[in-house]
Amino acid sequence: MSGPRATLPAADLARTVVFAAFIAVLGLFPGLYLGGSGVPIVLQNAGPLLAGCVLGARRGTASVVLLLALTAIGLPLLSGGRGGIAPFVGPSGGFLIGWIPSALVVGLIVARLNRPNVPVLLLAAAAGLIVDYVFGITFLGVYTGNLGTAAVQSLVFVPGDAAKVVAVALIGAVVHRALPGKLVGS
Numbered sequence: 001m002s003g004p005r006a007t008l009p010a011a012d013l014a015r016t017v018v019f020a021a022f023i024a025v026l027g028l029f030p031g032l033y034l035g036g037s038g039v040p041i042v043l044q045n046a047g048p049l050l051a052g053c054v055l056g057a058r059r060g061t062a063s064v065v066l067l068l069a070l071t072a073i074g075l076p077l078l079s080g081g082r083g084g085i086a087p088f089v090g091p092s093g094g095f096l097i098g099w100i101p102s103a104l105v106v107g108l109i110v111a112r113l114n115r116p117n118v119p120v121l122l123l124a125a126a127a128g129l130i131v132d133y134v135f136g137i138t139f140l141g142v143y144t145g146n147l148g149t150a151a152v153q154s155l156v157f158v159p160g161d162a163a164k165v166v167a168v169a170l171i172g173a174v175v176h177r178a179l180p181g182k183l184v185g186s
């Protein structure tokens with residue numbers, strides 16, 4: 001019942017809530033609207049990637065769901081102090097929803113490879129980002145009626161997102177080294 005790797009539901013809940021708050025803090029950095037799609041360049045999308053790396057699939061996904069649920073009911077947790085349903089039905093909607101499977105995939109890859117070092121975390125974060133792009137670009141294509149244009153407009157995100165993937169992998173590795181065995185898979 002209380003082995004060394006057992007995790008109390010209360011501790012799970014606390015980590016989930018703290019991480020949702022952390023992702024909300026990333027929303028304090030304002031979005032930058034470049035490329036004409038109406039989807040901002042943000043720092044906040046690093047949050048779901050880091051959540052999957054650090055908390056694992058279950059708790060990482062839960063933290064993103066919590067953040068998005070609080071946003072949907074009106075809390076101004078997205079960049080620029082936005083909240084409510086509007087961001088979910090605007091051009092960013094697919095990218096926002098994609099944060100959920102993104103955190104899930106990152107957590108599953110880290111757990112499967114069972115070695116949270118920088119190369120594994122880089123691979124996992126890159127995969128999570130690609131999952132978000134699939135959701136985001138597909139939705140944007142449907143929203144604008146032109147998938148090709150949506151894909152081209154989204155190229156503006158790639159340099160910043162590549163830097164975020166590297167930063168997430170480095171931060172994730174440091175956190176795992178500081179708390180060995182206490183996060184993913186616990």
Ligand code: BTN
Pocket residue numbers: 031039040041042043045078079087092095096132136157160161
């Ligand atoms: C919003 O705040 O309305 C949602 C923002 C979604 C932004 C997407 S996430 C992937 C890509 N990288 C960015 O920096 N912006 C887009």
